[in-house]
Amino acid sequence: MKAYNPHEIEPRLQLAWEEAGLYTVPENSDRPKKYVLEMFPYPSGDMHMGHASNYTYGDVAARYAKMRGFDVLHPMGWDAFGLPAENAAVKHHSHPALWTYENIETQKKSFSRMGFSYDWDRKVVACDPEYYRWGQWIFLKFWERGLVERRNSPVNWCPSCATVLANEQVIEGRCWRCDSEVEKRDLTQWYYKITDYAQELLDDLDQLEGWPERVKQQQANWIGRSEGANVDFILCDAEGNVPAEPTDDDIITVFTTRADTLFGCSFFLLAPESKLLHGLVAGTEYEAPVMELVEAAKKVTAVQRVQGDHEKHGAFTGRYVVNPINGEKVPVWVGDYIVADYGTGAVMAVPCGDARDFEFARKYDLPIIPIILPEDDELYPSLKDEQGRVVTSVDWPEAYAAEGILVQSGPYTGMRGGKHSEGEAAVVAALEEMGRGRRTVEFRLRDWLISRQRYWGNPIPAIHCDTCGVVPVPEEDLPVRLPEDIDLAAGETLATHAGFAECTCPVCGAPARRETDTMDTFTCSSWYYMRYTDPHNIHAPFDPAKANGWMPVDQYIGGIEHAILHLLYSRFFTKVMRDMGLLDFDEPFTNLLCQGMVLDAHGDVMSKSKGNVVSPEAVIAEYGADAVRAYILFLGPPEKEKLWNDDGLPGMYKFLNRVWRQVHDLMGNAGDETLFAQKPAGEAAEAAAKKLARERHRVVQKVSADIERNNFNTALAAIMELSNAAGEYLRAFGPEDRAACEDKRALDAEVAEVLVKLLAPFTPHLSDELWRQALGREGFVYDEPWPTFDPEQAKADEVELAVQICGKVKARITVAADAPEADVLACAREAVADLVAGKQVKKEVYVPGRLVNIVAV
RNA sequence: GCCCGAGUGGUGGAACGGCAGACACGACGGUCUCAAAAACCGUUGCCGCAAGGUGUGCGGGUUCAAAUCCCGCCUCGGGCACCA
Numbered sequence: 018m019k020a021y022n023p024h025e026i027e028p029r030l031q032l033a034w035e036e037a038g039l040y041t042v043p044e045n046s047d048r049p050k051k052y053v054l055e056m057f058p059y060p061s062g063d064m065h066m067g068h069a070s071n072y073t074y075g076d077v078a079a080r081y082a083k084m085r086g087f088d089v090l091h092p093m094g095w096d097a098f099g100l101p102a103e104n105a106a107v108k109h110h111s112h113p114a115l116w117t118y119e120n121i122e123t124q125k126k127s128f129s130r131m132g133f134s135y136d137w138d139r140k141v142v143a144c145d146p147e148y149y150r151w152g153q154w155i156f157l158k159f160w161e162r163g164l165v166e167r168r169n170s171p172v173n174w175c176p177s178c179a180t181v182l183a184n185e186q187v188i189e190g191r192c193w194r195c196d197s198e199v200e201k202r203d204l205t206q207w208y209y210k211i212t213d214y215a216q217e218l219l220d221d222l223d224q225l226e227g228w229p230e231r232v233k234q235q236q237a238n239w240i241g242r243s244e245g246a247n248v249d250f251i252l253c254d255a256e257g258n259v260p261a262e263p264t265d266d267d268i269i270t271v272f273t274t275r276a277d278t279l280f281g282c283s284f285f286l287l288a289p290e291s292k293l294l295h296g297l298v299a300g301t302e303y304e305a306p307v308m309e310l311v312e313a314a315k316k317v318t319a320v321q322r323v324q325g326d327h328e329k330h331g332a333f334t335g336r337y338v339v340n341p342i343n344g345e346k347v348p349v350w351v352g353d354y355i356v357a358d359y360g361t362g363a364v365m366a367v368p369c370g371d372a373r374d375f376e377f378a379r380k381y382d383l384p385i386i387p388i389i390l391p392e393d394d395e396l397y398p399s400l401k402d403e404q405g406r407v408v409t410s411v412d413w414p415e416a417y418a419a420e421g422i423l424v425q426s427g428p429y430t431g432m433r434g435g436k437h438s439e440g441e442a443a444v445v446a447a448l449e450e451m452g453r454g455r456r457t458v459e460f461r462l463r464d465w466l467i468s469r470q471r472y473w474g475n476p477i478p479a480i481h482c483d484t485c486g487v488v489p490v491p492e493e494d495l496p497v498r499l500p501e502d503i504d505l506a507a508g509e510t511l512a513t514h515a516g517f518a519e520c521t522c523p524v525c526g527a528p529a530r531r532e533t534d535t536m537d538t539f540t541c542s543s544w545y546y547m548r549y550t551d552p553h554n555i556h557a558p559f560d561p562a563k564a565n566g567w568m569p570v571d572q573y574i575g576g577i578e579h580a581i582l583h584l585l586y587s588r589f590f591t592k593v594m595r596d597m598g599l600l601d602f603d604e605p606f607t608n609l610l611c612q613g614m615v616l617d618a619h620g621d622v623m624s625k626s627k628g629n630v631v632s633p634e635a636v637i638a639e640y641g642a643d644a645v646r647a648y649i650l651f652l653g654p655p656e657k658e659k660l661w662n663d664d665g666l667p668g669m670y671k672f673l674n675r676v677w678r679q680v681h682d683l684m685g686n687a688g689d690e691t692l693f694a695q696k697p698a699g700e701a702a703e704a705a706a707k708k709l710a711r712e713r714h715r716v717v718q719k720v721s722a723d724i725e726r727n728n729f730n731t732a733l734a735a736i737m738e739l740s741n742a743a744g745e746y747l748r749a750f751g752p753e754d755r756a757a758c759e760d761k762r763a764l765d766a767e768v769a770e771v772l773v774k775l776l777a778p779f780t781p782h783l784s785d786e787l788w789r790q791a792l793g794r795e796g797f798v799y800d801e802p803w804p805t806f807d808p809e810q811a812k813a814d815e816v817e818l819a820v821q822i823c824g825k826v827k828a829r830i831t832v833a834a835d836a837p838e839a840d841v842l843a844c845a846r847e848a849v850a851d852l853v854a855g856k857q858v859k860k861e862v863y864v865p866g867r868l869v870n871i872v873a874v
Numbered sequence: 875g876c877c878c879g880a881g882u883g884g885u886g887g888a889a890c891g892g893c894a895g896a897c898a899c900g901a902c903g904g905u906c907u908c909a910a911a912a913a914c915c916g917u918u919g920c921c922g923c924a925a926g927g928u929g930u931g932c933g934g935g936u937u938c939a940a941a942u943c944c945c946g947c948c949u950c951g952g953g954c955a956c957c958a
Contacts, residue, residue: 231952234878238954245958273958286958329956354956364958372875373956461957580953618885651898653887658951660886665899672898675913731888734897741897748914819893824939826893862938867892872938 018687019790021677023641027782031129039799040134042090044563051087052567053079054546054606056575056583057094057141060120061101064127066615066623066661067576069633070649074612074729075574076133077650080778081724083134084803090567091134092549094141095121098149098538100178100194103473107506113473114501117144127634131642132781134799139552143541144473148548150496151558152540153478155590157489158597159209166208167487170358171290172466173319174202180470181206183537184463185239185582190319198318207468207477207534211589215240215460218588227608229656232580239581241461244437245274246445248365248454250285250338250347257346259339269293269338269349272360272459276448277440279342280426281367281388283378285349286331289314290357294334297349303335307351314353329354329377340365341453342444343427352377360459368416375416389421389434465586467537472503472511474535482522482529491523497531511535542583543590546570546605561599573606574655580611610727613658615649620660631661643780644670650729650779672737673783676772679743680791683769685752702749705742706764712742713768714811717804720775729779736775743768766792771804819868820845826868827852838863845869 034040055075058068072093079091095117102113109116121142128135141148159165173182177197181204186193211218219240222233252267253259260267269285287294289311298304310332321327331352339346347365354373355364368378368385378385420435432440448454468477476497478490490497500517503509511517511533522529544558550567551559575583584606591605616622617629624630636645648669652659681687716739723732755761769792777784777798788798813834818841820828828848832841842861846853849871856873863869 229879231878235953238877241954241957243957271958275958327956352956354958356957359957366958371958373958376956459957461954577952651886657880657887662886662899665886668899671913678913730886731897734888737897744914817893821893821939824892824937829893860938862892864892864939868939870892870938 018681021674023643023782026786027132027642030782030785031132039797040136041138042088042136046088048086048088050567051082052090052570053082053572054570056579057096057545058124059099060095060097060117060124062120064124064633066631066633069131070615071574071612072128072131072133073646073649074610074655077724077729077778078572079134080781080799083799084777084801086802091136092139093128093135094545095143096538096542097142097144098474098541100471103471103505110506114144130637131646139549141545141548141552143545146496146498149475152475152536153495153497154492154558155544156478157492159593160489164210164213164593166210167205168208169203169205171201172204172206173199175199181466181468183466206466208464209467211465212460212462214589214592215462217592218585221603224604229609229611232609232611235580236585239462243274243459245272245457245459246276246448246454247272247457248276248448249341253337253339253346255337257339269363270361271363271365272457273365274436275370275441276444277423277434277438278367278370278388279340279444281369281386282340282347282365283368283384283386284366285338285347286352286355286364286366287349288355288357288362289351289353291362294351297334297336301335303333306332307334310351310353329380331377331381341448341451370416370418372416372418387424388426389417389423391417391421467540468534469537471535472505474538475541477532477534477536479532480520480522480529481532482525482527484527485522485524488522488524539583539586543586565601569602569604570606572608572610574610574612577611610655612655615659615661618660618662636666640666640670643783644673647733647779651733653730655727673780676740676776679740679747680769680772680787682747683765684791685756686791705745705749706761709742709746709768710764711811711813712739713771714806717771717775717806718808718811733779739772773798774801774804816866820848821868821870822849822852823872824870842869845871
């Protein structure tokens with residue numbers, strides 16, 4: 018027997034697997050399919066521990082599925098567009114493609130060194146024109162379907178990245194990538210109208226039973242559906258007179274979820290960015306203070322706002338509107354806490370029921386009219402009895418936003434108020450009746466801003482023509498290729514590049530300008546998983562038959578940081594492509610596993626600046642890929658954060674060594690390396706043999722179930738238990754003892770095979786080497802069927818039970834597993850007879866295989 | 875503020891409402907060795923010499939039985955946030 022040497026085995030087998038095309042998945046077989054996918058990486062440089070763990074989980078799932086008889090699609094690729102490549106190009110005076118492809122090669126080698134079972138024939142690289150042309154094609158199809166829009170509005174601008182960002186890419190007012198403070202700018206940009214799918218994106222979360230609850234919750238939060246009503250207020254003069262026939266210009270609509278509080282509206286607010294504002298104050302004494310506030314509001318950054326407690330500011334416009342529910346005149350103010358692009362950008366203020374309005378009313382001494390009270394409030398009886406009493410702001414301690422009883426609310430007084438309340442329904446019904454309100458739903462989700470002012474991305478296939486306007490690039494002209502001769506270090510961009518923008522209008526043939534913005538990299542990652550199903554198609558992004566055959570992804574694995582971004586966009590793409598007739602399913606990812614971060618031993622994030630980074634390459638160099646894989650899996654459940662402690666790795670290496678020797682020993686070819694101490698065979702020894710035979714079945718059952726639940730750590734623990742049982746057995750019987758007994762020879766061979774196969778998804782090199790070298794088999798263990806088990810044989814014929822008195826363990830008894838309840842109880846009573854003596858037995862509970870509980874007092 | 879999730883030995887972590895701490899790491903003791911490494915054996919929640927007691931963030935409750943279910947807190951992590 019040779020000693021276990023991963024450094025010799027692993028590279029040799031990796032080469033053999035590659036030469037055999039082991040991971041090339043067959044098309045059109047009659048086996049069931051399984052699509053196992055890990056989120057493709059950004060080619061940032063070396064493989065880090067996050068990659069290693071993420072892809073190890075996927076590899077176990079894929080290898081297990083293959084051995085269970087599935088055709089397994091398990092591809093890999095690179096999310097290759099993005100800013101780091103540009104920054105590197107500037108730094109090294111080279112081209113982003115160079116840096117990108119170099120990193121891809123480095124990572125690809127690392128992945129192979131980990132022994133991952135990827136079908137490399139299906140590699141997808143997002144910056145390859147053969148891939149990105151279809152991203153452009155999808156853009157054109159979205160455009161045809163009215164899902165592309167170019168519009169001017171305030172957008173998030175990252176000054177450091179020199180580009181705009183999507184809402185999803187702004188985290189607490191900062192750029193998701195470089196952490197710079199994001200500014201608001203008014204710019205004309207390209208959007209994908211994801212809001213058209215807001216309702217379905219929300220509803221279909223319910224279908225996703227295989228997704229973690231927190232991810233669904235986060236998406237629901239982000240989509241942010243609010244049911245409410247639009248209510249029309251009408252501009253009036255200072256006396257409260259409204260035009261007899263109000264036109265659209267006289268109406269300002271607000272969105273509210275609390276129409277029930279309309280009687281408490283004491284002022285009215287517009288966002289500083291409101292387009293109506295200037296018309297209301299132009300030429301009046303109010304113009305100056307209002308405009309001053311508008312200017313001041315522009316200077317408040319998102320970061321300042323997020324950091325909370327930003328004091329509210331407002332200014333009176335000198336104008337009034339009439340409240341449709343009671344005809345009351347209320348003043349119109351501008352308030353810097355009103356969000357311009359949510360609802361209508363105008364709000365009815367009800368200070369008694371809203372903390373923000375309350376704060377504003379206090380500051381500017383505006384009336385606070387109490388119209389809703391908690392049922393047990395002490396003011397309630399007095400207000401209820403004395404209709405018409407107006408309590409001033411001095412009397413009213415704080416905003417009451419919860420459900421309550423409406424007071425001072427005309428015909429609605431006494432009704433329940435609150436969101437979706439009786440009062441709310443009644444008020445909206447009345448407004449609808451008079452044509453001054455209607456039910457509506459608002460979403461927090463904004464359209465997806467996809468244009469970026471960067472070079473290293475997928476060019477937006479559009480052309481600007483002076484006569485025809487903005488027109489699409491004809492399909493046959495795709496792809497719009499990125500020019501290769503660009504000097505980013507000298508500050509050159511697509512917009513300043515000589516030649517790129519130059520073109521002719523495809524409609525009228527006149528000289529025109531090409532769009533010089535590129536697409537958000539998240540457009541590339543929104544459909545790559547479909548491309549894997551048909552990666553070399555030159556006529557279409559994919560053949561719908563192939564995509565429908567493999568999709569949806571059965572098991573998707575990636576980081577929690579994409580809970581919203583990538584996962585929401587991908588769901589959106591899937592739904593649009595379904596509506597285009599390309600796909601016949603609604604959701605791209607059936608089961609989602611979000612892995613937790615790998616942290617250092619103290620629980621800190623690994624970072625270069627902290628100097629606490631553990632490189633997978635370095636530990637592979639010491640212990641081999643199999644030990645690293647197994648150790649990662651053993652650290653804990655995938656979805657939890659994992660603390661990497663170098664001290665544990667040698668332990669895993671030791672375990673693999675032990676299995677190596679045990680398998681050889683079981684096969685009778687350990688030679689002088691039979692290291693296990695010999696004990697004379699006897700009754701205890703026979704018990705060890707019996708236990709091993711039982712464990713062989715029990716452990717296969719447990720490992721199978723655990724892998725299916727992604728509990729890889731406990732699956733490995735169970736394999737260790739089988740190995741421990743094998744160790745006891747091998748210590749009890751020497752090679753000669755076993756060779757002389759037919760039953761034992763059979764047990765030896767069976768346990769050796771089971772150990773090798775159970776470990777195959779976890780430590781593929783070790784298993785595959787043992788498969789041929791120790792077990793003397795042919796082919797690859799990857800192609801072998803997963804071991805089966807017999808639940809009957811997994812059961813022990815004798816069990817130890819705890820005997821409790823009132824829930825406290827007082828004794829233990831051993832009984833036959835199938836002993837009748839009466840016998841077990843009799844045995845239990847006897848075991849604790851002295852403790853029960855003189856007491857009255859009230860109840861006896863027998864849980865087979867577990868315990869007997871005697872309740873005696 | 876709203877919405878999720880998590881608190882178990884020295885450490886990572888196990889545990890369909892049924893013997894808490896599986897499986898490991900570490901530590902301690904031992905075998906082998908001139909010695910060390912490797913390998914192997916044993917001990918290891920806490921208090922206690924022991925009998926025994928006690929124990930899953932804290933306080934209650936349900937139950938024959940609670941880490942697990944319910945109620946109220948505390949702490950930590952994550953998401954959203956002047957979203958009307």
